[in-house]
Amino acid sequence: MDDLQFGTRNKRGDWAPNAHLEVAPFWLRPFSILRVLRWVPEYLFPWNAFHMATALLYWFYVVPDVEVMKTLSWGWALWLYVVNAAAIFVMYGSVELFWYVRRKQGTRFKYNAKFPSEQPSDVFWFKSQNIDNFLRSFFISIPLWTLVEVLFLHAFAAGYVPWLSWSDNPWYLAALVLLAPAIHEVHFFAIHRLIHTPLLYKWVHSVHHNSVNPSPWSSLSMHPVEGFLYHAVAFWHLIIPSNPIIAMFQLHIAGFGAVNGHIGFDKLEVTEGTAIDSHAYAHYLHHKYFEVNYGGDGLIPLDKWFGYWHDGSKEGDAMMQARFEKKKARMNAKAART
Incomplete structure (x- = not known):
């Protein structure tokens, strides 16, 4: 697959996706039921389905009898x-x-x-x-x-x-x-x-x-x-x-x-x-x-x-840097008072 169809690579060779991170669609506004329905299979497969499958395998083939676990x-x-x-x-x-x-x-x-x-x-x-x-x-x-x-x-x-x-x-x-x-x-x-x-x-x-x-x-x-x-x-x-x-x-x-x-x-x-x-x-x-x-x-x-979200975009970088600057200013003010 050509990863540059999905993202970009910087001078160091580090790759980043073009698509920015989004929260689950039921939190987005305006609300779209179609967007939620498209998201449901991604929510279930493959990872959550895999974890449930392993849990069932454990329960039936690995976990001891209840009397033993008492x-x-x-x-x-x-x-x-x-x-x-x-x-x-x-x-x-x-x-x-x-x-x-x-x-x-x-x-x-x-x-x-x-x-x-x-x-x-x-x-x-x-x-x-x-x-x-x-x-x-x-x-x-x-x-x-x-x-x-x-x-x-x-x-x-x-x-x-x-x-x-x-x-x-x-x-x-x-x-x-x-x-x-x-x-x-x-x-x-x-x-x-x-x-x-x-x-x-x-x-x-x-x-x-x-x-x-x-x-x-x-x-x-x-x-x-x-x-x-x-x-x-x-x-x-x-x-x-x-x-x-x-x-x-x-x-x-x-x-x-x-x-x-x-x-x-x-x-x-x-x-x-x-x-x-x-x-x-x-x-x-x-x-x-x-x-x-x-x-x-x-x-x-x-x-x-809580203001910690970074979606991988330049806007996310700017919000992060602004928060870091505020934190640095608070620390400098505290040090000055001390």
């Missing part, structure tokens, strides 16, 4: 960790292998023309972003993912929280499935904005932001505090009446879905004329500029409402 034990907890780690290794590793190691499409549709392996740095373990990100994912974030998983499954199995059945509550639970990505965006925005406060950024979130040029292994490369808070989105289903399958779906939106914002390519070419949209641009801009796009890609447009 008791906390290392046996079934380690089993879940092994499955989670293997699934991430296959999913993230496949993207890493084909698009970063073999570089099957070169830098077509790649936001940053450089590859992490070309940029060793002392901020990473062994001066390698890939090794650092891989180790943090498998020895910090995936164990914390599994901890959250074990705790909510045990809570449902032991009867600590309501377990709504699909036969008695089909419409409510179906609506909750459709709302799960929105819950993720609100939760992610809240914890993400929190760990961007100066103290928490320095000691917690800077670990993730060391990967200015993110790749698949960057997706779950986090400080333990961030890793737990991020996956704890599944605990919302211990507060609202729910079902463990939906809690698993919620967890998979976070765990498997983390790769979306870190793929580094706008499109992944599957065949010569077919590509999968990554929906990675909003979060790539966050890694590039640090203080924009704290949430998702506009399903719940909290970034727009």
Whole structure:
């Protein structure tokens, strides 16, 4: 595919899409039902459908029997960790292998023309972003993912929280499935904005932001505090009446879905004329500029409402710079008073 039909490349070789980011169409004015209907398939496929499919596969083939989960034990907890780690290794590793190691499409549709392996740095373990990100994912974030998983499954199995059945509550639970990505965006925005406060950024979130040029292994490369808070989105289903399958779906939106914002390519070419949209641009801009796009890609447009939205346009650059100038002026005034 010719990526220059869809975007532009600067002198450094970095690529950017022509189309600017937009929030979900039901927030746009004037309201258009046709625009919403065209958006629905994109909302469902491929990513949310994939996360639901993995949640169902887990529930029927991986999750232990309810009687087993009524008791906390290392046996079934380690089993879940092994499955989670293997699934991430296959999913993230496949993207890493084909698009970063073999570089099957070169830098077509790649936001940053450089590859992490070309940029060793002392901020990473062994001066390698890939090794650092891989180790943090498998020895910090995936164990914390599994901890959250074990705790909510045990809570449902032991009867600590309501377990709504699909036969008695089909419409409510179906609506909750459709709302799960929105819950993720609100939760992610809240914890993400929190760990961007100066103290928490320095000691917690800077670990993730060391990967200015993110790749698949960057997706779950986090400080333990961030890793737990991020996956704890599944605990919302211990507060609202729910079902463990939906809690698993919620967890998979976070765990498997983390790769979306870190793929580094706008499109992944599957065949010569077919590509999968990554929906990675909003979060790539966050890694590039640090203080924009704290949430998702506009399903719940909290970034727009709070003034952090960057749509990839020159106008977005100007709004960001104006906000940075105001922040700098406030900091200088505070320093002067001190």
